[in-house]
Amino acid sequence: MKANARHHGKVTVVDLSGKITIGEGDLKLRQAVGGLLDEGRKNVLLNLGGVSYMDSAGIGELVACYKRATEKGASLKLLNPSGKVQDLLVLTKLQEIFDIYRDEREALASF
Amino acid sequence: MGRNVKLRLASRIGYVDLVHEMAESLAREARFTKPEALNIGLAVREAVINAMKHGNGLDAAKMVDVEFRRNASTFRVLVKDQGPGFDEARMSDPCEGANVLRTSGRGILFMKHFVDRVAFQRRRGKGTVVVLEKRLDNGGRNGRSAAITGRRR
Numbered sequence: 498m499k500a501n502a503r504h505h506g507k508v509t510v511v512d513l514s515g516k517i518t519i520g521e522g523d524l525k526l527r528q529a530v531g532g533l534l535d536e537g538r539k540n541v542l543l544n545l546g547g548v549s550y551m552d553s554a555g556i557g558e559l560v561a562c563y564k565r566a567t568e569k570g571a572s573l574k575l576l577n578p579s580g581k582v583q584d585l586l587v588l589t590k591l592q593e594i595f596d597i598y599r600d601e602r603e604a605l606a607s608f
Numbered sequence: 609m610g611r612n613v614k615l616r617l618a619s620r621i622g623y624v625d626l627v628h629e630m631a632e633s634l635a636r637e638a639r640f641t642k643p644e645a646l647n648i649g650l651a652v653r654e655a656v657i658n659a660m661k662h663g664n665g666l667d668a669a670k671m672v673d674v675e676f677r678r679n680a681s682t683f684r685v686l687v688k689d690q691g692p693g694f695d696e697a698r699m700s701d702p703c704e705g706a707n708v709l710r711t712s713g714r715g716i717l718f719m720k721h722f723v724d725r726v727a728f729q730r731r732r733g734k735g736t737v738v739v740l741e742k743r744l745d746n747g748g749r750n751g752r753s754a755a756i757t758g759r760r761r
Contacts, residue, residue, distance in 0.1 A: 519657055520621040550646065552653055553714040561711045581646070588721055589714060590703045 498522035498548075500529035508540040508608050509533055510576070510601070514547030517555030526555070530562040530573070539571045540608040544601070546577035556585055563595065576604050611637075613676040618668045619660040619689075627674055628653040631685065634676050638683050638744060648683065648742055651722035654715040655687040655738045663689025663736055678744075685740040693730040 498515040511529055516522055533541055543562075551559070566573035574596040578586060586592045598604035613634060617623045631652035635645035656672060664670035673688040700707055702714045719726045725741040 518653070519624060550650065552650060552657070553712070553718050554657070556714060557711040560709055564709065564711075581643075585718075588703075588717065590708045594708060 498525045500525055502529070502533065505605050508542055508605050509538045510542045510544055510605075512544045512547065516549050517551040517558065519552055519554035522551075523554045523558040526558050526562065531565065534565060534569050534571055539569075541566060541571060541573045542576050542598075542601075542604050542608075543573065544576045545579065545582050548579060548582050550579075550581045551585060556589055556591070560591065560594075572608060574598065574604060574607065576601055611676075611678045615674040617656075617672050617674070619664040619666055619670050619672055620668055621657070621660065621666070624653055624656055624660070627656050631676070634678070635683060635742070638678050640683070640742070640744075644742070647722040648685075648740075651719045651726075651740050652685050652687070654718045654722075655685070655740060658715045658738065659687050659689035659691075659736070662694060663691030665691065681744055683742045683744055687738045687740070689735040691735045693732070693734075693736045694728075695730070696728045 498513065498517050498521060501512045503510050503512070511533070513526070517526055530541060530543075563573050576598050578597065583592075586595065586597070596607065598607065613630070615627065615630065617627065628649045632645045632649035635648040636642070640648065652674070656674065659672045660666060664672065670690040673686075675686040677684040677686070696716065699716060700713065702708070702710060702717050707713065716726070719738070719740060723740045723742045725739070727739040729737040729739065731737065
């Protein structure tokens with residue numbers, strides 16, 4: 498899994514690619530989001546367009562990131578989950594928790 | 609036509625990808641489509657993670673046995689651990705209420721979503737066997753997991 502951050506004004510977009518699974522991808526996701534929150538970033542948009550799939554550990558880490566962001570008074574939203582990832586967000590009912598966007602400009606404007 | 613493949617692994621998370629890849633490869637060999645083979649791989653991944661973590665407590669001295677069995681109608685995977693065994697009925701529903709925001713406890717949900725049948729055989733003092741089954745007659749054509757859609761903004 499790869500994570501690259503770019504800044505658009507007050508929003509940080511993290512472009513994720515590969516798979517978010519136990520033992521590697523979940524740790525990288527934790528480090529990427531944790532680092533931004535520690536820097537004091539308050540608006541984080543995770544771009545899941547390049548993520549092919551996640552396992553339960555990856556989904557669990559996504560929830561952990563959301564909770565950490567909320568605890569720090571930050572906002573974490575999702576952009577463009579692939580078919581398989583969207584399927585899992587629906588299955589786990591997390592689509593009712595996360596704000597999920599298909600259009601980046603719309604997502605950026607939502608913060 | 610039958611084909612059986614057996615693996616024995618120490619309980620190390622680093623081996624999970626290997627089993628996932630083997631499951632996908634054998635499912636493709638059994639003529640499942642690529643998306644269906646990925647689903648089988650994901651179900652096997654969850655069963656192996658459960659066996660290593662919750663069955664064997666990540667004790668590398670304890671083994672996980674994975675057996676792939678294929679006959680004319682079914683692709684079946686058995687995942688055996690050496691732990692104390694667990695009672696599926698005592699697991700809470702990860703989709704209910706506050707459980708949705710839990711950071712773990714979704715493995716069985718994933719398994720049940722990705723294959724046609726999941727069974728747990730608790731062996732007293734000998735661990736648990738998880739049986740995953742996917743029918744070959746509708747392999748790649750049932751579109752089961754793709755049928756779920758969600759609201760998007």
